[in-house]
Amino acid sequence: MRVLLKNRALLKISGKDSGEFIQNQFSNDIEKLNHSRIQINAYCQHQGKIIGLFWVMRYEDNFLLSFPIDLADVIKSRLQIFVIMSDVIIDDISASYRQIGLIDEQHSNAYSLNDSLSLIIDNTIDKFDSKIEENIAWNLTCIKSSLPEVFLATSEKFVPQMLNLDIDELGVSFSKGCYPGQEVVARLHYLGSAKRRLFSFQSDHEMKVGDSLYCKTSKTALARGDRYKGSGIVVSKVKYNSLFFCLATLDVDLIDEEITLNNEHGPKLERINDE
Numbered sequence: 001m002r003v004l005l006k007n008r009a010l011l012k013i014s015g016k017d018s019g020e021f022i023q024n025q026f027s028n029d030i031e032k033l034n035h036s037r038i039q040i041n042a043y044c045q046h047q048g049k050i051i052g053l054f055w056v057m058r059y060e061d062n063f064l065l066s067f068p069i070d071l072a073d074v075i076k077s078r079l080q081i082f083v084i085m086s087d088v089i090i091d092d093i094s095a096s097y098r099q100i101g102l103i104d105e106q107h108s109n110a111y112s113l114n115d116s117l118s119l120i121i122d123n124t125i126d127k128f129d130s131k132i133e134e135n136i137a138w139n140l141t142c143i144k145s146s147l148p149e150v151f152l153a154t155s156e157k158f159v160p161q162m163l164n165l166d167i168d169e170l171g172v173s174f175s176k177g178c179y180p181g182q183e184v185v186a187r188l189h190y191l192g193s194a195k196r197r198l199f200s201f202q203s204d205h206e207m208k209v210g211d212s213l214y215c216k217t218s219k220t221a222l223a224r225g226d227r228y229k230g231s232g233i234v235v236s237k238v239k240y241n242s243l244f245f246c247l248a249t250l251d252v253d254l255i256d257e258e259i260t261l262n263n264e265h266g267p268k269l270e271r272i273n274d275e
Contacts, residue, residue: 001104002101002102003100003101003134003137004100004135005119005135007135008068008099009068009069009071009094010092010121011091011094012062012063012065012089012090012093013090014063014088014089015088016087017087018087021082021086021088022056023176023177024177024178025043025079025082025180026054027041027042027044027160027181028056028171030056030063031176032173036111037113038055038056039056040055040165041054042163042171042172043075043079044181044182045180046184048182048184049158049159050156050159051071051074051155052067052071053067053148053150053163055113055119057121059121064121066099068150068151068152070152071150071151072092074152076090096123097121097123098123098124099120099121100119100120100121101138102117102118103138104116106118114145117142139237139238143238143246143247146164146200146247147247148163148235148247149235151209151210153208154209154210159185161189162198162249163198164197166194172185172189174189194252196249196250196251198247199248199255199271199272200246201247201269201272202246202272203244203246203261203269204243204244204267205244205266205267206239207234207261207267209234209235210233211233212230212231213269214231214262214263214266215251216258216260216264217254218257231250231259232249233249234247255271259271
């Protein structure tokens, strides 16, 4: 299946210092990225909170960054600040190139994201004779694959460990050099103190990215006498048939507790167990 990903921005990073620039700004090791794969990278602020989460690709002698389009202005302006005195050019090519997601389909020009998903970057879709489907199938597969996103509503809400980016170094390298927030991210990793992780849920009620998860038995909430303390955040969501599916962060000690949306009396979320 082929899906036109209309809601993603695409930046091109070029210039002789582009590789060094990306290596110094993002969480993963760009030197390990080949021309056939997508590498997930977190762009963090100094406290380790993720501003944006990128799919990074090599394109000829340049690099491409794909991410949710609602963050485009924030990302462009922030990256531009750090270009100082470097041979780096940042171009927004979102309007000139299409991003076409492939689900369980092979293509010689595709970048592999995981075993099920890949991405084609091209300036025309005329050559593709398959029907371009709606984004529902793509978003559902991303959730089933536990593939996180960061949107404007959740920018600077998570450290990489909350999105499981440290597991198998999916989106974080602990052997590369420094980048913004690296000390905080590394400290959490080596102390093994990630208290909140990413899980899959379903519900028969509407939800939106940025909604809070609540648990009335949260130890922290009970200690404070505050039963409405948020214990997690909806990261991404999709409606499929009559159900809503989402990825959300949650305090790990609450995983077997009853979780509701937005307040104690909100709709119940049912965790989807990993297969």
